[in-house]
Amino acid sequence: MAVAHGQSRLSLWGGGVHPYGISHKKMGMWLFILSDALTFSALIFGYAYLRNASANWPTPFHIFPSILVSTLMTFCLLSSSLTMVLAVYNAQHGRNAAAAKWLYATIAGGVAFLVLHLNEWRTLIGEGMTVRANAWGDSMFGGTFFTLTGMHMFHVLTGVIYLGVMAYRITRGRTDAEGVEVSGLYWHFVDLVWMFIFPLVYLMSVDMGGGH
């Protein structure tokens, strides 16, 4: 590092081989998260733009079962984030078997989320909702809903596969604690995105009475 011996404190922008004090692997994940955050922001703003421009945007979700189920999905993701932290914690303290166990618990949370979400899609499709039409109002609702939640679901699925690979690798000593931590960054990001989709798409679309 660009720090002379005897210098009392590090220069904030001192540069050097590792100017941010993290590995290139971790920096790469942060940069990926930055770009992915912009992708999701664009999709959410697209949804908000079309919703605000519409005179008859649908509010098809009822507290029971839609909001209850999506709250359960939120619980699954939030809890899987906690188990992910436990995986990193154990990996950092050299307990690789425990780290793998918590990674599998995280995967279980992700799979539960996927199952509940796909079931919800199935119900909506059963009610006649497609990307181009629905029975409740503005036809753009289906397109934006499936794109936004589908993109998120794809990220959860990718995360489940990624964490599966990491669990396999840490069990066999082919990765270290930092590898688990970097995969954790991705998983927490997927959780974070849902913290915006859940309120803005589901809770803001609760049927306020008067049917669809």
Add this chain to the structure above:
Amino acid sequence: MSHGAEPGDSHKIESMKVNYIVWVWLLAVTLIEVFLAYIKVPIHIMLIALIGLSIFKAALIVSWFMHIKFERRSLVLTLIPALTICILLLNVVFPDSFRLKKMAVNRTEKASHAATEVHP
């Protein structure tokens, strides 16, 4: 924020206690959000409340679960302001949605007016 100079110096999670507390906070805020929907708060208040609570939850996740609280400040200053500005800039086209809505309403009113003239 830590000033760890080398990658190997990155902060380890010493205790899980604070992470459990963060998890409980995240669940509690989620329940507050659902409660707001349940009692059917007026939509504009709901929107502001939900955005505020979501940003609070995101800050908890990024700070504690994603551990950025313990990274060097230079990393935080590189990532967060740039992302925030870019996200805010995405908003520049949003006011156009009000114009579209006004056009849609005018179109509906004209159609209804024309129908009244044809069948008084």
